[in-house]
Amino acid sequence: MTNNNNYCVIMAGGIGSRFWPYSRKNKPKQFLDFFGVGQTLLQQTFERYSKIVPSENIIVITNAEYEGLVKEQLPSLQANQILLEPARRNTAPCIAMASMHIHAINPEANMVVAPCDHLVLKEGEFIEAINKGLEFVAQSPQLLTLGIKPNRPETGYGYIQIAEEQGNNFYKVKTFVEKPQLEFAEVFVASDEFYWNSGIFLWNVNTILNAFNTLMPEVCPKISSGDFASCPSISIDYAIMEKAENVSVQLCNFGWADLGTWGALHESSPKDQHKNVITTGHTVLYDCSNNIIALPEGKLAVVQGMQDYLIADTDNVLLICKKDDQSAIRRYVNDVQIKLGEEFI
Numbered sequence: 001m002t003n004n005n006n007y008c009v010i011m012a013g014g015i016g017s018r019f020w021p022y023s024r025k026n027k028p029k030q031f032l033d034f035f036g037v038g039q040t041l042l043q044q045t046f047e048r049y050s051k052i053v054p055s056e057n058i059i060v061i062t063n064a065e066y067e068g069l070v071k072e073q074l075p076s077l078q079a080n081q082i083l084l085e086p087a088r089r090n091t092a093p094c095i096a097m098a099s100m101h102i103h104a105i106n107p108e109a110n111m112v113v114a115p116c117d118h119l120v121l122k123e124g125e126f127i128e129a130i131n132k133g134l135e136f137v138a139q140s141p142q143l144l145t146l147g148i149k150p151n152r153p154e155t156g157y158g159y160i161q162i163a164e165e166q167g168n169n170f171y172k173v174k175t176f177v178e179k180p181q182l183e184f185a186e187v188f189v190a191s192d193e194f195y196w197n198s199g200i201f202l203w204n205v206n207t208i209l210n211a212f213n214t215l216m217p218e219v220c221p222k223i224s225s226g227d228f229a230s231c232p233s234i235s236i237d238y239a240i241m242e243k244a245e246n247v248s249v250q251l252c253n254f255g256w257a258d259l260g261t262w263g264a265l266h267e268s269s270p271k272d273q274h275k276n277v278i279t280t281g282h283t284v285l286y287d288c289s290n291n292i293i294a295l296p297e298g299k300l301a302v303v304q305g306m307q308d309y310l311i312a313d314t315d316n317v318l319l320i321c322k323k324d325d326q327s328a329i330r331r332y333v334n335d336v337q338i339k340l341g342e343e344f345i
Contacts, residue, residue: 008049009098009113013063018261021317030116031069045116092239093231109205121255129252133202144202147195147249148256153185158197173247263324266292
């Protein structure tokens with residue numbers, strides 16, 4: 001039976017600049033069907049969590065300019081299920097706003113906070129893990145994050161080091177580590193003490209609001225007074241999770257990936273015998289390996305001699321670059337914006 005005290009907040013306000021040129025300012029990646037399955041990342045996320053909490057308890061928080069896209073893609077949402085950020089201020093003010101909104105509806109609420117750019121391969125295990133986490137935070141005033149057992153030394157994810165076990169696969173958090181260099185990632189994976197930080201959080205609404213009032217006391221009053229834009233731009237990790245004392249991690253393994261970059265999409269997608277990923281369009285490849293190619297439907301690319309590249313073609317932008325240089329794409333976006341304006345962003 002579904003627990004009516006359980007809520008979900010889907011964060012859907014990012015620009016997704018690392019997925020440029022497919023992810024554009026007027027239609028970022030969360031509103032795109034990256035896998036050609038007939039559902040966007042936002043729609044897939046909503047459907048996933050609607051199997052855990054009542055659909056009327058799912059809140060989507062997004063930037064004000066994407067209100068129309070959210071309503072178009074999730075037409076069943078009521079007006080009070082869409083929260084609009086008047087400015088981009090990263091995840092901490094976003095989560096504070098959503099927590100205050102839910103507290104006003106249900107002061108006993110338990111929340112799961114989720115980005116909408118995650119891939120989940122084992123849905124049954126995922127649903128079981130979220131339900132287990134919601135039970136945990138309903139009974140204990142902990143800020144809970146989900147830790148994923150790493151299967152490779154990934155440098156694109158943050159890590160969580162575990163401390164003492166609290167029982168039933170819940171642990172105290174010893175420390176958070178930002179995206180490491182490869183040599184450190186290799187040590188982390190070998191140690192069995194470090195888990196990927198999924199960026200999925202669970203807590204009781206009072207627990208998170210107490211954390212904001214203690215660690216960021218200026219944020220909630222600014223939001224209450226309608227001054228969201230003056231909130232600091234800071235992530236929930238830096239603002240709360242890395243500073244709070246009552247932080248726990250639940251160890252999970254449900255086939256998770258964060259689709260934050262083209263490289264992550266390549267890692268998570270089906271590949272041909274030469275490890276090429278073709279998301280859309282048609283290709284004829286010669287001596288090509290470990291590439292990711294994304295084309296408009298009906299378009300053909302004939303490619304020779306490319307290894308470890310991204311080839312992404314849209315209506316007015318063609319991008320060809322090394323697929324694993326994640327910081328480079330943001331630089332390209334900035335350079336294009338400076339030289340050519342908003343037309344190609």
